[in-house]
Amino acid sequence: MSQRMIVLSTFLLAASTAALVAATAQAQVIGPEMEPVVAALVGKGQGPLDGCTLASVRIERDHIVVKCACAGVEHTIELLHLDRAPAGGVRTAKFALAAPATATVPVPPTLLEALRVRVASGEGPFAWTGSRSATAEPIFPQAPSRPGEIRARTPAEAELAAEYERGFKMFVERRHPEALTHFLAMAKRAPEYSGVLGMVVANLAPTQPTSARVQELVAAAAAAPTDPLLQFVAGVAAHYSGHYRAPTREEKVRLYKIALEHLERARPAYDFEPRLFIYLAISSYRLGKQADAELFIDKAINLDHQDADAFYCRAEVLQFKSPKQAITDIDQYLELTKDTASTISASKKRRVQQMRAHLEARIRGAAAPQELWDPVHVDRSTGANMVEWIRDPKRFGTLVAGLGASLGAILIGVLVFRARKRRGTPTE
């Protein structure tokens, strides 16, 4: 009986711990269904805040940006998830309120407090959404320009164009695995068909390949060392795995090296493809090879002056060496993507605009350099997630009761065991 109790108690203890760990591994984002709620909680359409007018409210993926106009001065306040709260900051039950890191004009404490009260009174219906994706929404590669615009001169070209259209429809409908299979088959037969390799990349990236998937592709590439498509796919998969999934800098470096190795193998066969050079450039840059990166990215731009992603990537390559040029490249990216609403979301564009704003602040000396394009995707501070987890009374109460009961059961088991042992010991 006592041994069974010890086993049961240990199981309860393990189950509680497992539940705790599982619950902590999520970043918190704002789901699209929260948009009307956000408008209500900041009081859009309501009166002034501490004498200031609510100028605008903008939802980013994982925070809200509120701008207030106060006697000709604009103040920006961000509503962050609590696990991103700065020390000593202002909080409600669900938000931390803070001025952005790039703010140059301090926010009046009375305005901050007035907004806090308003948010606190209206945040009831709001809920953060747990997301397993990384700290910021990935910026997936843009789909190449549609070859339907290219006149098909032969029946074979017409057939390829129709096949491309079918695949493009899958891409637009976000059926990426299906579209990837489709375009891989197409690239095997006609790699030089305009945009095919680009569509392979455009559908591979959103799958955010895991390390295990990369291993499979690398193994397939090793089994067919002369197949440029397999080398290309392995290289791109490794690149995106490093970008989206790698939990440490070291893992990123390992995956970018794999990417570089396989993309170099595909280069002789695919030297017409701008995407190849984009990935060569970025993988090189992230491995610290600045000169190689600049050469590769310029080649990519030369191959396609209308490829918005090439400019975006050159901004990354030049962000520290020449931030002004990087800003120019971002402007070019935004210009080239302004009419592509079906494939580039508003939130992606906003993130790019934030990058631009950060670069400007860096030029002014108002912001410290930080990695914007390729942050390490760690679990957001286990300590902070733990605190947020504990704030749910159900979880906290269950944890305490579960662990307490387990501890009690273990001790009772030990006492019963010892009592039985004493009774069982023969007296002289």
Place this chain on the structure above:
Amino acid sequence: MSEWTISPPWLEAAQLGVAALLLVAAFVCLPVALAGAWAEFRDDRPAARGLLGALVLGGLIRFVLAPHRLAMVFIGYRVTRDALELLPIAQYGAGAGAFYHAWFAVLPHDHASIMWVNAVCGWLALPLVATFAARVAGDRRVGAVAAVLAAATPMFVRNDTSEANLVPCLLWLFGGLTLFQSTLATGRRTPLLAAVPLLALAIVSRPELLVIAPALVVCLALVRPAVRPPWRDTACWAAAAVTALLVLPHALHVVRAFQSMRGLGNLPGVATSPVVQLVLSVVDRNALLSPTLFPVAFLGLALCALVLGVRGGARRPALVLLAMALAAFLPYFLDADEGNIARVHAPAGLFVALLASVGLVALWDRVTNRIVRGALVVVVVSSLLPSAVRLWAPTNEQAEEELIRDAHAALPQRFVLVRMQWPDKDRGRGGHTQVHFPDYLFRSGGKHGQLLAVSEWLEQPETSEAAYFFFGFRCYAAFRAESIPAPSGEDLHPLCARMRDEFTLTPVIEQTAQNHGDVWLRYYGDAPTLKVGLYKIGPLR
């Protein structure tokens, strides 16, 4: 106290981690302490019957007879909100808040839940108080009498049936003290191991327990010679070190809170001369010297205890109990006022009641005449009555609570509720009027309310949902200093007056309520009645 965070996130996380750990340990340690209480009385039938009677009486009073009421003037709503949200950690510390927070896993998100949890804690503390008293006096009859007094004294019952976060602290404190007593009496280390989490949990729940708990432990060691003197016992020093380590994050938090409150002027004992404040707290703001708050007979019996001593004539246990009462009383001089002394002096009152039980048993042994014994009982029981009347006297705050419940029932599922709340500014009379409101009630249990302060509504009175105005007693409240007489008439807050004058208000609930005046705090005018209610807000007049 403002809504600003007191401690940085790392310190809050440390406090919460410690609190969670200690709550888990309390699952085991508290039953061990209660088992010790059972073991103390099981061989003494008369005393055990007395204890059982105290438990039945205490349970009847706390769970059936005594109405559960908020004790703090509107601050109870904030205490509940803090316990629900857990962060930022209030100035008291993380322990009690985390305890209530855990209970909200199964109980409704309501201050009534906290009051029920406190009633259970107060009832569970009775056998521990009895054990403690019995061991200090060396007489189980003292323990049984102490349990009866603790079960029936209105001050303790009122505390136990309120939201006062001192209540679970006393449970843990007495649990820890009785376990420490076991170690002192037997030399065994296991009880000490169980005492540490309970004492630490009590300390991290209230700032003053950082001083009171160690003082009580030291006093306890002086009652009689221990099997193993604690100051020569490495285990005791190790236990003290572990406790100190556990409560360190709380201590840092308390220091920050103290500095913040001093800056806001919320600690009158610091603003004026501490010596003057100390004297005032003993002479003037002393619940134990007020017959309408604390049974006057207990003081007489306590005096008897000091003169007559315990069985055998030893006076040291009585003197130690007196020292404990002083240790539990003095730290409150910093922020004692007429609004809180009935709560904060309850721990000191409990030690005086223990002293009184020593005196009562000593007198009982010396007085054999049945009539005199009967008169003694009558005197003690009748001295309970004035405090029962005062402590449950009707107040405007209790009427507000009832109106809030009625309003909650009357509101639809989705609504906008306008009520007095920060940033509705005080009317310039010191700025200490508490206007906390139980927003959590209106955002749970099927209600999806958007709650606005009156000033926010007046700035932009538009909404897509039906809007209501809670015209409660806080519209008439304005804290004033002792020297300022009550304003004549209603003394309506200008913001509430604007709501009444500028908008068409259709009554959903309307009452002309009796103005009970300043029962605990100086808040109200002298109008005999006040109009309150819940109103649907219509168009501008």
